[in-house]
Amino acid sequence: MIVEQNVPLQAHNSFGIVAKARALVRVRSEADVQQVLAQPDQRDVPKFVLGGGSNIVITGDVRPLVLKVEVPGKRLVDETAKAWIVEAGAGENWHDFVTWTLDNGFPGLENMALIPGTVGASPVQNVGAYGVELQDRFESLDAIDLVTGKLFTLDAAQCGFGYRDSVFKHVAKEEGDFGLAGRALILRVRFRLPKPWKAVLGYADIERKMHETGITDPTPRQIYDWVCAVRSAKLPDPRVVGNAGSFFKNPTVTSDQCQDIIAREPNIVHYPMPDGSVKLAAGWLIDACGWKGKSVGNAGVYEKQALVLVNRGGATGGEVVTLAKAIQTSVYERFGIRLEPEPVVV
DSSP: OOEEEEEEOGGGSTTOOOOEEEEEEEESSHHHHHHHHHSHHHHTSOEEEESSSTTEEOOSOBOSEEEEEOOOOEEEEEEOSSEEEEEEETTSBHHHHHHHHHHTTOOSOGGGTTOOSBTTTHHHHTOEETTEEGGGTEEEEEEEETTTOOEEEEEHHHHTOBTTBOGGGSBOOSTTOOOBTTTEEEEEEEEEEESSOOOOOOOHHHHHHHHHHTOSSOOHHHHHHHHHHHHHHHSOOTTTSEEEEEOBOOOEEOHHHHHHHHHHOTTOOEEEOTTSOEEEOHHHHHHHTTOTTOEETTEEEOSSOTTEEEEOSSOOHHHHHHHHHHHHHHHHHHHSOOOOBSSEEO
């Protein structure tokens, strides 16, 4: 185990913000974490788990010990008449893993193609796109306790999945609480991909692709290609323009609240949910407030998608946070809705 000092993090966060980690350890197995915890000078220091850096806003040099997750591996664990069970190391690139599943004949993740980040971060955020969320395909995960060094396994119920939420985003407030924020490092994730495979359709972008191509019964690979094309057209490549994907969660309101907003804003984009609530398109709300293409310093709102904040070159984390807060204020003043950011501010 090597502890690296003053490590540049610009290449390790998708916003491309310039910052350094005072100390960084690359984690390729549970043994690496256990070695850290065995060192008296490292065991009790604050720690920050870093995956692909696609869901963070760094506002300065990172003082806690950075545990850079690089656990490798992709494999078929089991196959039954009802499902394929596949596993990936937490350090694997998410999109590359989705591609691998299709290449090897294990469909089911194609709707979530091109989501940035690593496999290990996917349960933390309960990532999702085009009608499929990670929890719909989740089997279990292995993690390590950053206090005790003990390994443990969680199933879906124990992960406490919600909309872009999980137990890994909550801190235990008292003894017995199961919040794992800052407490756990995910090592491996397993997915249950159902048989027989069924296409998940219904989103407008996918329906549009079906109409354009004349394909009414798409294969997993066709859906994968469509999702990649749609996302590429809407979202900037972080390798070219720094960003963290969708910056705000789509807010959920009651049916009555939605009707009240529709009375004032008839064109608002909204989606009825199975529980009777209504999800509003955060990007539409931001666009309606006139933010598309606007900037604060070197941080801006993407011209093609108001839900995406971008680094126009040399942006600081402070500029991104200031822009985000200004957007939140505008949306609240006009619609009475508080937008919640997706990325973690570090």
